[in-house]
Amino acid sequence: MEMIKIDKKDWNKGLDRSRKTYRLVGPVKRAGEDLAGFYELADKEHPDMGAADTVLSAKSVVYPQTEVMFRYTTDKNSPDCNRLKRPAADYSPRAVIGIRPYDAAAILMLKKNFDTPDYRDPYWCDAYEACTFVGLAVDAPSSTDFSTSTGSGPFSEKGLDVLLVDMAGHYLAKVLTDKGAAYMKAAGWQRAADAKAAAQQIEKKKKAAEALIVSSVSFDKIARKSILDLYKADFWDDVAFSCINCGTCTYVCPTCWCFDIQDESKGKTGVRYKNWDSCMYPLFSLHGSGHNPRGTKTMRARQRFMHKLKYFLDKYDDGIMCVGCGRCVRSCPVNIDIRRVCELMNRYGPDPDACAV
Amino acid sequence: MLAYTDRIKEIARALLTDCRVELVIGFRKGTVPMMNEPCFINSPDEADQLVWDSNCGINLANYLANRTEKIGIVAKGCDSRNIATHIIENKIGRDQLFIIGVPCQGMIDRRKVNAMFDGEVREVVESDGLVTVRGADFEKSFEKSELLQQNCSVCTHRNPVIFDEMAADPVDEQQGVDRYADVREIEAMDPQQRWDAFEKLLAPCIRCYACRNACPLCYCPTCFVDEARPQWVGKSQNPVDVRTFHFLRAYHCAGRCTDCGACERACPVGINMRVFTKKLEKDCFESFGWEAGLSPDVRPPLDTYRPEDPDDFIK
């Protein structure tokens, strides 16, 4: 694919030029002191392309925390009384600038859930299709980044339309898809770089970045253990003890996709909306009868790890449902560490690779 | 800190060896800088896991509610006040507990330290009141007092108020601290300014409920925000619902909050929701001379009546 050189002095200009045809989304400080997440950029606003990653992942771009599915009226005098109407939403092209490679890889995992052969979630799919993902390679991975061991990595191209590599004075842009090429054109970034030299430079930076990754997970043995053996493993009480069952890990996670559906009325009108939900919450699985099949916090913590590291693996045979961004490790208020849990699961029980004696 | 850790291990090991408790709740070394993880041990061999340093900010009283075993628990000043509150509120019995008291000199504010540097903080070590912070290309040492959580810097109850055995001699309590400077700042605002300040404060909230769930006081079987029949609060990111959650939770903690800081510490997006609980704490102090959790035997002002209770709010 094509390599393009973007001089940094042309960066903001290009972004601004692309606004004619694209809505821009990127990491910016919005509420609070943190670089909290990805937001639609205001007219003169440019994305923060600095070193720090966002506290929340970029999943909210295609999967907002709260999203209206339908509007309704319960006014008996209206011909539309009790009929659900999907409100018009803006699905015009959006460019997601500065998304991290692991977040883009995560969006492909979400796609497995929301775009299936049997059903398509139109809200997710429409938003996804509107997006062009212009990713930024990670030069200085954090100590909690274990993305290389999950099939992603600091320079991973999965799910991206363009991969930007920061070369100090300029970006090298590796154009990966037609969508990516269209965006580059809209931004007016058309200066071809020497493809071979650029590829070498990127490869060198990629190796350097990967060498800086200090953490990893192994899940090679998990696939061959039975669900029930892992489910009944003796370490779950220890893993879950400190868990306070808040939703932090699931909300900051780029791959957690669970949601709730709620109706909310004000007077005679209202909305039915989707809202992020969390397997950490007792209400998530509570039956109307009062029975809760995951009634203890150990069961709920186990559900999260089993879903990510075992059920997903078994169901799709395509790795774990984790891209190794490290956000949950950094944000967990009580320091529950998925790397440790993955190791416990991988090591649990008889080693399937052990020689028979 | 090393001495504290050794003493905690010794006490825990003895408790479990003599079967005086079924488990001991304490901290083990965390996997990221400035974090330790609450854990339980139930055999003497595991006592070596336990640690104590300035990264034990989580309030362990949170792990006691409704437990039925005999429990050893490591408790700093604020933890012990919340244990006392639990005892008053019948969430645990005094006779179930063996409290290993830890005199506390404050906890490091992880968020503050991380914000001080552009690069990632990779290691934080402390010795003799000095805290050294290291990253890939920086190293800087601080007096610990510079890095304390705000609640710790104005804490006047560093020593446990109830304990069965102390892990060290009591420390001097801080004298002459101004506990409520931040509250007065907000009190001085006019209603519009205050509204704006609260709106700004709560804007980043993602409703993960880490603040609520880290709080030892928030043990309601079903929190009002989770109640579906009837449903009091919407579940979306509507700012009205977000505010309702924070304001009501604060009121529910009135006269019970010890300002342990667990809520603020737990928040993944850096909201200081303590401004709400602290205002109520200040009111309770000024109106009733009350500080929560100083004794397991005295009931809090909001569930007792005294003829001399202030009543000028009745117009």
Next chain:
Amino acid sequence: MQNPYEPYPVRIDEVTDATEDKSLKTFRFVFENPEDEEKFSYRAGQFAELSVTGLGEIPIGIASSPTEKGFVMFTVFRVGKVTSYLHNMTAGDLMGIRGPLGNCYPWDLLEGKNIVIIGGGFAFTTLRSSIVYMLDPANRPKFKDIHVIYGARNPGLLLYRDELYDWEQRDDIHMHITVDGTDDPDWKYNTGFVPTITEQKAPAADKDTYAIVCGPPIMIKFTLPVLETLGYPHDQIIMSLENRMKCGIGMCGRCNIGKELVCKDGPVFTLAQLNHTPREY
């Protein structure tokens, strides 16, 4: 592809009390747009989300049979917010249904087999659908012996009582109606718990005999050992599960038992399948 979250508008055609204590009501719905009835093509054992604007949705097994045309029928226990509201709705009201959802009983496999239906309490809805489906003249020849063991706490709590008593009169289905107890001196049927009646009346196990079991957890708990004693292999014991659901299409994530989603991979599973999953239902 159509928006899978958008319900078909339906009118309530008829509401009847399903049990004497009125804790269950049966709703007949008619599709407002006749073409939606075509789209809502279902098989016995599937469920749908009943949608009430302003309150939400509730997953309910389809009680009518695919052989019954012109309406769909659901019997709803009053338990929560949506169902309580639904109980106060009346004929003519407009609401929505979304579906059909989930898998069905394995009808292709069940053809040519003896079927033993074991039900308890209000978990008889998709079993009714199945019985009506099998008794349809076009379908009856496809199945061998049909046994039905169905019990409730007392006669007033039996669902579809009139139909039960009609089926009792037929010679192409063996009905074993039972109640835990009754003070009705004219009670003509069995008295005793479902597991006990199963022990007494269920046909012996056979490679061509399948049991479909639906009921409250306590009934399931004591019926499964009886079936095992009778020699039923676990892959010939079919169950339908319930879990809290929202989307009904396998996306919202809450109803899983291990890697299976009750709403999409189920609700129908064999006991052999369930033996390999965490019992989180």
